[in-house]
Amino acid sequence: xKKDEFNNCLKIVHNGDIGGLKEIYDEYYEKCKSExxxxxxxxxxxxxxxxxxxxxxxxxxxxxxxPHVEHAGAYMRRASKNAAYEMLRSEKKEADVNIADVACxxxxxxxxxxxxxxxxxxxxxxxxxxxxxxxxxxxLSIEExxxxxxxxxxxxxxxxxKIKKRLARELSEN
Numbered sequence: 806x807k808k809d810e811f812n813n814c815l816k817i818v819h820n821g822d823i824g825g826l827k828e829i830y831d832e833y834y835e836k837c838k839s840e841x842x843x844x845x846x847x848x849x850x851x852x853x854x855x856x857x858x859x860x861x862x863x864x865x866x867x868x869x870x871x872p873h874v875e876h877a878g879a880y881m882r883r884a885s886k887n888a889a890y891e892m893l894r895s896e897k898k899e900a901d902v903n904i905a906d907v908a909c910x911x912x913x914x915x916x917x918x919x920x921x922x923x924x925x926x927x928x929x930x931x932x933x934x935x936x937x938x939x940x941x942x943x944x945l946s947i948e949e950x951x952x953x954x955x956x957x958x959x960x961x962x963x964x965x966x967k968i969k970k971r972l973a974r975e976l977s978e979n
Contacts, residue, residue, distance in 0.1 A: 806828065806829070806832045806833075806877055807877075808874070808875065808876065808877055810828065811829065811874060811877035812872070812873040812874065812877075813825075814826065814828050814829050815829075815862075815865075815866040815872040815873060815874070816866075816871075816872060816873075818862075818863055818866035818867060818872075819866045819867055819869065819870075819872050823863065825866075826859065826862065826863060826866075829859075829862060829881075830859060833877075833878075833881040834855055834859065836878075836881065836882070836885070837854070837855040837858045837859075837881060837882075837884070837885035837888075838851045838852060838854070838855035838885075839851075840882055840885040840886060840889070841854035841855055841858075841885050841886075841888065841889040844886065844889040844890065844893070845889050845892065845893065845931055846930060846931065846932050847931070847932065849955075850889075850892060850931075851889070853892065854885065854888040854889040854892055855885065855888075857888040857891075857892070858881070858884045858885045858888045861884055861887075861888060862881075862884065892931075893931050921976055922941060922972065922976065923942070925972050925975040925976055926938060926941065926972070928975070929968065929971070932954060932956075932964065933964055933967075933968050933971075935950075935953065935954050936950055936954060936961055936964050936965055936968060937965075937968050937972070939953060940965060940968075947961050947962060947965070950965075
């Protein structure tokens with residue numbers, strides 16, 4: 806889609822006709838979903854991020870008197886990435902473990918180890934973050950984690966194996 810066509814669609818949406826979004830949706834939805842899937846690594850979350858991107862386009866068009874963009878493809882890619890990263894941030898906030906909960910022992914060295922572990926886990930991608938948090942902080946079984954994240958037990962085991970190696974590398978550097 807050319808820049809002028811994209812901007813005309815935005816103006817149509819700004820004027821109150823959401824039908825102007827159809828052309829943008831047809832052209833960019835799958836691309837937005839693909840971009841989000843690369844970040845989120847989950848089809849259903851990628852679908853949510855792509856839909857959120859489309860909603861953000863509507864909000865942008867409706868709130869600006871003269872909505873336009875210079876590079877439509879780059880704008881849509883950036884909007885999709887922003888939606889995906891926002892979902893990751895909100896998911897991490899929901900699953901965030903309070904440091905006081907981590908301090909399950911009075912042993913100072915053990916507490917510091919757990920804080921370092923928590924910091925390393927926060928750097929993981931969303932799915933790995935959920936798996937590691939469930940395993941290390943909530944003591945969930947592989948089956949419970951698999952049910953929670955909607956993956957097979959074997960997939961969770963594979964992720965957990967990679968997570969352990971990555972965390973070992975990360976913690977040995979500190």
